[in-house]
Amino acid sequence: MFGGEKGQALPIALVVLGLGGLMLAPFLGHVSANLIGSRIYGEVVEEQYAADAGIEFGIWHLLSGTTVVPEGGQVELPTLTLNSTPVNVTIRDLGETYEITSTAHCSDGSLIIITAEVTYGLPAGFEVIEGDKTFSGHATYTGDYYVTGDVSLENHVVIDGSIYAEGDITLNNHSTVINGDIVTAGTLTINDQTDIQGNVCVGENLIMRSYGQIRGDAHVLGNITMYNQTKIHQDAYVGGTVTLFNKAKILGDYPLTYTGCPIFTFGEGAYSILSWDITPQ
Incomplete structure (x- = not known):
């Protein structure tokens, strides 16, 4: 080392050490805040899951007959503890429906x-149709329909409501419009520019051809196959595979895990969720 450079290493080392000390405290604080934030977020998610499960618990009480709510009355269920979170559930009779809190x-x-x-x-409020049903003839049908068989829509039909079917649903020909939801225990086939304004739930497979659109979410137990510029505007929940051909698109998230139909379930335990509101306090 040259004579003029003697003693320079120590001041430099002290400066570096000082800067490191100044930066270390904020860095550790940032790491600590992130860890705390992650833990709190995880707790909130678990607590919301617990609240969700409380609704399912109330539905089970109704379907199983375990709890009978007096007409116009209210019942409080035993307190649940889920994810270490106490959950209180009440069921109130509203006449034709129930409010679960x-x-x-x-x-x-x-x-x-x-x-x-x-x-x-x-x-x-649904009109029940026994057996198969075909809607056709350049007509508008107003109302909600529950069909015990298969459903077919032909020739510029507009359904100003929803369709639930225990069989398959096939939507054919141009400009068929559904201004509500579609729920089927079978396969839903959408052809020729059909436009569904609401959500769909499909117990088997969803097949979309020729510019058909679903404006809401798709909940499909089986596979989703889409052709020729068909489109799902929201999320797709699927139990099988998703296959897209020729510029078909899903604009929301997919494939999300299928967890059941949030609108309606078929069978003796059939139920519909008409509204769902979350209020943090």
Whole structure:
């Protein structure tokens, strides 16, 4: 080392050490804040899951007959503890429907309250059609329909409502419009520029051809196959595979895990969720 450079290493080392000390505290604080934030977020998610489960618990009580709610009355179910979170559930009779309120008591003293309006059995207000049904003839049909067989729509039909079918649903020919939801226990086939304004639930497979569109979410137990510029505007929940051909698109998230139909279930335990509101407090 040259004579003029003697002693320079020590001041430089001290400066570096000082800068490191100044930066270390904020860095550790940032890491600590992130860890705390992640833990709190995880707790909130678990607590919301607990509140969700409270709604399902209430639905089970109705379907199983375990709890009978007096006409116009209200019943409070035994307190649940889910994910270490106490959950209180009440069921109130609204006439044709029930209001289920699930209140999760969070570890920080706050509450997550979910209120759902449900009906069980056949959907309230639906016209029941026994056997197969064909809607056709350049016509508009107003109302909600529950069909025990297969459903076919032909020739510029507009359904100003929803269709639930225990069989397959096939939508054919140009400009068929559904201004509600479609729920089928079978396969849903969409052909020729059909436009579904609501959500769909499919118990088997969803097949879309020729510019058909679903404006809401798709909940499909089986496979989704889409051709020729068909489009799902929201999310796709699927139990099988998703195959897209010739510029077909899903604009939302996919494939999300299929967890059942949030609108309606078929069978003796059939129920519909008419509304679902979450209120943190």
